[in-house]
Amino acid sequence: MFDDDYALEDQGLEEQALEVLQRVFGYDAFRHPQQEIVNHVVAGNDALVLMPTGAGKSLCYQVPALVRAGTGVVVSPLIALMQDQVDALTELGVRAAFLNSTQDFARVREVEQAFLSGELDLLYVAPERLLTDRCLSLLDRGRIALFAIDEAHCVSQWGHDFRPEYLGLSTLHERWPDVPRIALTATATDATRVEIAQRLGLDNARAFVSSFDRPNIRYRIVEKNDPRRQLLEFLTTEHPGDAGIVYCLSRAKVEETAEFLSAQGIRALPYHAGLDQAIRAANQSTFLREDGVVMVATIAFGMGIDKPDVRFVAHLDLPKSVEGYYQETGRAGRDGMPAQAWMAYGLQDVMQQRRMIDESTGDDAYKRRLGAMLDAMLGLCETVECRRVRLLAYFGQKATACGNCDTCLEPPQTWDGTQAAQKILSAVYRLWKERGQRYGSGHVIDILRGKKTDRVTQYQHDELSVFGVGADLSEKDWRNVLRQLITQGLLAVDHESYGTLALTEDSRAVLKGERTLMLRRELAKPGKTRESSGSKAKVAVNLPPEAEALFTALRAWRGEVARNHGVPAYVIFHDATLREIALARPSSIDELGGVSGVGARKLEAYGEEILERVSKF
Known part of the structure; x- marks a missing residue:
């Protein structure tokens, strides 16, 4: 681990990073802990970044790639989304491209030549493509600013999105030991984080772990x-x-x-x-x-x-x-x-x-x-x-x-479900002890509720001492009890015997009254929680009427521009930026340039059109 109190040797790099953030991306300042991460990577150090979705992980490698000499190589498993990612960067004036299996040979050669000529700021590559001899040879002949390994949890075999091709990415450090690497993911436990560092050879990388909370x-x-x-x-x-x-x-x-x-x-x-x-x-x-x-x-x-x-x-x-x-x-x-x-x-x-x-x-x-x-x-x-x-x-x-x-x-609400649990555990026990049989949840519930179904009477289960002892609870209530008993490991489901129920080692303490069970009570309630009905539209826009009308007009304009450019609407501007414009009602290019999310390229491309629409209101 690097010392948390490290200092960059060249303070000018920090200033460059902030200037890139403001000029290219249109943001006044980094969010915490973006600036610390950016400065760390710009200085040539490795990093492991855990940051929740929507917190701005991409800026943590995009800004350093624009500050450092060479091309930032982004390893991403998302072939289907690379086009949109590159389109979004191109709208910002960033020289970005990708290499993947969707391209023909001519386009591949064109991108490769741009990389070798130093004409790319960012190059997106799928891990399968990156590890080919052709791609590795290509990278050897160019200048690399950094490696960004996105969706780094894919390397964890215990994770939820394991991708075996990620296991080969440790070669990056072996082949280019002086190129900084930044691995990023939105979710990882401590154990997964350790595994990511081990498998990617990030043993000396500094870990940046943000809050996982998404309060919205x-x-x-x-x-x-x-x-x-x-x-x-x-x-x-x-x-x-x-x-x-x-x-x-x-x-x-x-x-x-x-x-x-x-x-x-x-x-x-x-x-x-x-x-x-x-x-x-x-x-x-x-x-x-x-x-x-x-x-x-x-x-x-x-x-x-x-x-x-x-x-x-x-x-x-x-x-x-x-x-x-x-x-x-x-x-x-x-x-x-x-x-x-x-x-x-x-x-x-x-x-x-x-x-x-x-x-x-x-x-x-x-x-x-x-x-x-x-x-x-x-x-x-x-x-x-x-x-x-x-x-x-x-x-x-x-x-x-x-x-x-x-x-x-x-x-x-909670309730003391000890007796209910004892009844259902007793029914399962007696079916097995007295009849040598196991049955699924529906049949056990029928016995407890005293229902003389054809199956109950056929097997004379209406003669069991537990028949009808649970008539005070509905079928729905019994299913709630069953679910919680299975969840707590007090009942097991034998799937080899068609989903039949069986006792576990922990069942004994409940049957003997040595353990009290407080269960969750499922209440009959409307399909929506308090404060949720009707709140969506108000909260989502939260603008006075005149600003809401301008916001709607700006969204319509944005949609038309996006269709003409063949990109998603949010690539042009996010709703948050349009809301700020609608509230601020800028009357000049300088005022519009002060709106968060309006960088130099977008100000030049769309500034006059936006001001024209604002002036109409």
């Missing part, structure tokens, strides 16, 4: 009860016309959900690895470049998505880990405006994820690690405390109750 995101988890209907209600009442992402576990569910939402008048598109590549690319482009599109996807979609105005991320299935959940929900509200992370979660999610772990081909250690990751995710779902506190604690960060999650806005 409201976390909300609801009990599953016809989840498609719940999702539809969430979208129509709280996010009509908003851009968002809906995650599903399977490809079939992605397509079914997209069709369902489309039939309800919501513009929804599917995305999963089984779709034709051209369809995936077209759907992704539509989502990025048009307003109000909902992308229904597996986790194959989303890494590196720069769209700032995603107002919600919804999950119809339980994510496999807290890291995956954090990464996926972090795609909402990158512009800092209010956004929501919504999930529908139920008993079948728990059983499905347990089954997937049991059926994994990995060894016992691998399964135990997956089980621990799932337990942490289940703990987040079942907590009666602030969800943000629980989420941040997973990443080793302490926090106080946020006031902006469902458990803060509507604190859940």
Whole structure:
């Protein structure tokens, strides 16, 4: 580790970095800790940066690449997004290009020649391309300012997005020991961070770990009860016309959900690895470049998505880990405006994820690690405390109750579920002890509630002493109890025996009354939390009427410019910049140049057009 109190030998480099930030990107000052990171890399040092999505990670390597001599080489796994990333930099006047498999030979040669001639500030390369003999030879013949390894968590085999080609990136330090490297990711536990440093050879890199908190995101988890209907209600009442992402576990569910939402008048598109590549690319482009599109996807979609105005991320299935959940929900509200992370979660999610772990081909250690990751995710779902506190604690960060999650806005009730747990554990025990049989959750609940179904009477289970002892609870209540018992490891699901229930070593203490169980009570409540209904439109714009009219006009102008340039609208200007223009109503080029996000290139390209539209109001 480098000393935190290091000093740059050439203080002029710090001034150059700030000048680049102001002139090229249009920002007056760096956010914390961007300046410290930038100065560290500009001085030629290695860095490992953990910074939440939307906090400005890209500036941490883009600014040093523009200050240092040579070309900044950015390793990115996101071939489908490189064009948009390069387009965004080109709009700023930065000389950027990429090399990937989508280009023909002539274009590849053109980019290579530009690199060798020193005509590029930034070059984006996929890891597979970077490690080819041709590309390595190319880099040997040019001048490299730095290596930026984006989405660095992909190197971790225990992470949520492992990419085996990342394992070869340790060669960068071996081949170019004097070129600084900066590895960046939006999410990593302490263990993942150590693994990233080891696998990339960043042993002497300084680690910069920012707060993982995204206070603008409201976390909300609801009990599953016809989840498609719940999702539809969430979208129509709280996010009509908003851009968002809906995650599903399977490809079939992605397509079914997209069709369902489309039939309800919501513009929804599917995305999963089984779709034709051209369809995936077209759907992704539509989502990025048009307003109000909902992308229904597996986790194959989303890494590196720069769209700032995603107002919600919804999950119809339980994510496999807290890291995956954090990464996926972090795609909402990158512009800092209010956004929501919504999930529908139920008993079948728990059983499905347990089954997937049991059926994994990995060894016992691998399964135990997956089980621990799932337990942490289940703990987040079942907590009666602030969800943000629980989420941040997973990443080793302490926090106080946020006031902006469902458990803060509507604190859940708890109840002594010891007797209910004893009843259900007794039913499972007696089926096995007296009859030598195991059954699934539905049949056990029928026995407890005293329902004489054909199956119950056929096997004479209505003669068991536990028959009818749970008639005081509804089927829904019993499923809540079951889910929490499975979550806490007090019941196991034997997937080799068609999902039957079995006791665990921890069941005994509950059956004997040696352990008290306080369970979360699921309350019947509206589909939306307090303060959420109707708040979206007001909070998202938050402008006086005259400024709102100007903001709307500026967005319309921006959309037309973006279509003419063939780029997403946010590449021209972010909503935050247009809001500031609408409020400030600049009357001169100098005044417009003082608006955050208006750099020299954009001021020159669009300044007069913007002032003309402002003057009309």
